[in-house]
Amino acid sequence: MTENNKILLVEDDRNFGDVLSSYLEMNDFDVVLATDGEQGLEKFKEGQYDLCIFDVMMPKKDGLSLAKDVRQLDQEIPIIFLTAKTMKEDVIKGFKAGADDYISKPFTSEELLYRIQAVLKRSQRTDQKDRSAKEFEFGRFHFDYPLRILTFTAADGSTAEDKLSPKEAELLKMFCVYVNDVLPRSVALKEIWGEDNYFTARSMDVFVTKLRKYLKPDENIEIVNIHGNGFQLRVQAEEKA
Numbered sequence: 001m002t003e004n005n006k007i008l009l010v011e012d013d014r015n016f017g018d019v020l021s022s023y024l025e026m027n028d029f030d031v032v033l034a035t036d037g038e039q040g041l042e043k044f045k046e047g048q049y050d051l052c053i054f055d056v057m058m059p060k061k062d063g064l065s066l067a068k069d070v071r072q073l074d075q076e077i078p079i080i081f082l083t084a085k086t087m088k089e090d091v092i093k094g095f096k097a098g099a100d101d102y103i104s105k106p107f108t109s110e111e112l113l114y115r116i117q118a119v120l121k122r123s124q125r126t127d128q129k130d131r132s133a134k135e136f137e138f139g140r141f142h143f144d145y146p147l148r149i150l151t152f153t154a155a156d157g158s159t160a161e162d163k164l165s166p167k168e169a170e171l172l173k174m175f176c177v178y179v180n181d182v183l184p185r186s187v188a189l190k191e192i193w194g195e196d197n198y199f200t201a202r203s204m205d206v207f208v209t210k211l212r213k214y215l216k217p218d219e220n221i222e223i224v225n226i227h228g229n230g231f232q233l234r235v236q237a238e239e240k241a
Helices: 014-028 035-048 064-073 088-096 109-127 166-177 185-194 198-215
Strands: 005-009 030-034 051-055 079-082 101-104 135-138 143-146 149-153 159-163 183-184 221-226 232-235
Touching: 005 014, 005 035, 014 030, 014 185, 035 064, 051 064, 051 109, 064 079, 079 143, 101 109, 101 166, 135 166, 135 198, 143 166, 166 198, 183 185, 183 221, 185 198, 185 221, 185 232, 198 221
Parallel strands: 005 030, 005 051, 051 079, 079 101
Antiparallel strands: 135 143, 143 149, 149 159, 183 232, 221 232
């Protein structure tokens, strides 16, 4: 993480917002504070930011609506929600609105700082992924992305091929790029399906199930669901006999 990342903080409690701003500025962040959702949207349009922090319950425009509007302008900007709500339904709404993290009040300044740093690091790792590769080796598999052919080589040297559909190939390529790292659900949905909503998320789940079947012959490989974030293609080193 570089110094002086710029944060848009939208918090309707001015005193609380000032305290958070001062604390973050002490930790080498540049902070722009807005006190309602409409003002927050205008500030976002006027500047360039590395991360947004939105209170959920605000006048004029709530944080969930603000996040949706911001996502129309920038699909990649990390967003953290602040809220007094802790019900599961509210957390789900937050992530569906595009949250990268969700922190419930009351919280310590140190906890918020840790979460900001974690989200920024995750975001920067995503930006640095090399997506130019066309062929991938993982476990006992070879994946030819342009031809959409997945080849499995058994211990006895015999091989078996599967021809993937275009979407299966796109998703498997992303898993290969992120191998042993978390593939954020929102990143995959936006790049492959073009949008992140309930229906595209269910479609992605179906394709993940299909890929799991293709990869089943290698017991050292699995696609794991990372709750509230995405999926991980885990490839363990094969044990030597």
